[in-house]
Amino acid sequence: MTDKSQQDRVLIFDTTLRDGEQSPGATMSHDEKLEIAEMLDDMGVDIIEAGFPIASEGDFKAVSDIAKRSKNARICGLARANYADIDRCWEAVKHAKLNRIHTFIGTSPLHRAIPNLTMDEMADKIHETVSHARNLCENVQWSPMDATRTEWDYLCRVIEIAIKAGATTINIPDTVGYTAPEESATLIRRLIEAVPGADEVVFATHCHNDLGMATANALAAVAGGARQIECTINGLGERAGNTALEEVVMAMKTRNDIMPWRTGIDTTKIMAISRRVATVSGFNVQFNKAIVGKNAFAHESGIHQDGMLKNRENFEIMRPEDIGLSGTSLPLGKHSGRAALRDKLEHLGFEVGDNQLKDIFVRFKELADRKKEVFDDDIIALMRVGEDAENDHLQLVSMKVVCGTGGPAEATVEMEIDGKDVTATANGDGPVDAAFKAIRELHPNKAHLQLYQVHAVTEGTDAQATVSVRLEEEGIIATGQSANTDTVVASAKAYINALNRLLVRRTKSAPGTDRKEILYTDPAE
Incomplete structure (x- = not known):
């Protein structure tokens, strides 16, 4: 060489x-x-x-x-x-x-x-x-x-x-x-x-x-x-x-x-x-994706773990540090302070200013009150929450859902739309369907739901759920994401996030423009 x-x-x-x-x-x-x-x-x-x-x-x-x-x-x-x-x-x-x-x-x-x-x-x-x-x-x-x-x-x-x-x-x-x-x-x-x-x-x-x-x-x-x-x-x-x-x-x-x-x-x-x-x-990385997948440096089988303990090179041809991973996954808790959170974010590859850290710390404390331990993946999910909030026309204020085996689910949703509080109640085939219908009643739209995806960020019944929602309306596509320990709340926030992005795209898109079709058209020179 x-x-x-x-x-x-x-x-x-x-x-x-x-x-x-x-x-x-x-x-x-x-x-x-x-x-x-x-x-x-x-x-x-x-x-x-x-x-x-x-x-x-x-x-x-x-x-x-x-x-x-x-x-x-x-x-x-x-x-x-x-x-x-x-x-x-x-x-x-x-x-x-x-x-x-x-x-x-x-x-x-x-x-x-x-x-x-x-x-x-x-x-x-x-x-x-x-x-x-x-x-x-x-x-x-x-x-x-x-x-x-x-x-x-x-x-x-x-x-x-x-x-x-x-x-x-x-x-x-x-x-x-x-x-x-x-x-x-x-x-x-x-x-x-x-x-x-x-x-x-x-x-x-x-x-x-x-x-x-x-x-x-x-x-x-x-x-x-x-x-x-x-x-x-x-x-x-x-x-x-x-x-x-x-x-x-x-x-x-x-x-x-x-x-x-x-x-x-x-x-x-x-x-x-x-x-x-x-x-x-809005495109999550598959767990077994080469280099950057969640499992790329994970070892579960006994033989692999034993080999790793003896010599990492037995089963790792690259070091996690080479791509910016800390190689550890030590949890934080509700007693952890700003310094510990900043250090964790730096180890995870995020550089944040003081104002952003303050906002993330508030969300971290709220999550820590609901979870015993907050792991690396929980912190990464927190980074996704609230990024667009200051520019959002639609925001979730509160939500109450009644569901079970006795009948259709019912969701009461309170939203703030351009500074005005509005509330609606709707029934649906399950709590998520009911919540989405209530949101559509408050903000009528013709958006078609192309994708609804849920995955748990970490293990356990108190795990955060990360929800991805993809909407299409008259050729415009937008994706929304949110994470919460309550799957229905995460679903509603992801849906609202996608609607906000649709509004932004509808405003900025040139009339009649389709980024896919433009590759195959030839305007007059």
Whole structure:
């Protein structure tokens, strides 16, 4: 193994705020996007794809504000192959110290049929639009969408055109997660060998996880010569998701003997951003998820525990500390003070100011009065509560539920709606249904419940329940979360949280705009 300082550098291109946010229900608020971007910047991500500026005014403002606040990372925006998109993208990213325009077009036979362009017409369009982007920005990335299903000769042709037009990075997307690792490595290697000018640009890989091979495909592409990996935190993304940042980074760090490449990522910050993205997106990390799952460093069987006690390396190829875990789970109690809570938060990867600590401490004391012991996962759940309260139009004041075997459940809900207290009572098929119906009576809406999910944060009958609710209304999707030792209360608060987010999104979304459909439309230039 060569010295790390002499190894090839692999750039990490994070698209959590763009491709990751396109997961149904994963839409983040403006402030949440700024916060995630700052965390990505601090952990050493090389390029942050901050959004799709022409998709909406909200997207444009988020990309623009992230560009203005960036410290080290290059800020990138996505643009379709037309002048309007590219101009809008440049207006958003031009404020960054380091910027990039990322423009793309679908080149496979299936994707060429969407705009109904011939091969020659598309080739001309690629030359025109990449040239236009390069005239605005010195750093241009070009992607042939669905590259892995594009004819070989045509793929080589359009990549050569993009390079001659001024592209500095050529990204090869496996848009539908179709390829396999051996193919991924071979494709990159052959392109670098065959395309004139390939040695003058950086080749990148963008893999989806439809067949569960995104991480393997990305690392194989690097073995083939790619020097940029596009990825997201927790593998967030459309359908089965994208390559997970934490997986490729830790794979290269842990198996540097066979993958002799390095990144600029501070891996001790991985756990904190993983938890934060899970919170703001509403997509909980599965327990057995590689690197960041709750069970990734848990050992229950007797043989494993005995081996761990004798030597941690028997069953751990990474240290919890390497990704920002303290390695302990010592509980706090109702007698614990602010200093102990702050110390615990720091061990869990959360940095909080004095005012935020004061707010969290109040919620911690309330929880400690209901629970004998407050564990790490309880503290993490507390961080999710009340984050949007000061901007909420709808707030739960009180709730009373009557349920049992004798008849339909009944819920009486008191809410504050824009400063006015209102109350309603409703019956339902169970306490949660009754509570939701009472809320709908107080705040009439046409939102369809797409997801209702409950999981216990810790063990025991006094465990906090974390509830996720996903709502869809006229094409707008929003997710709400809440945690409480009372499952019905957590459900009502999560539902109200999702309604508040719907209100915000309805206000900020451009009329008729759909972030999924915009990828496949081509406005007049």
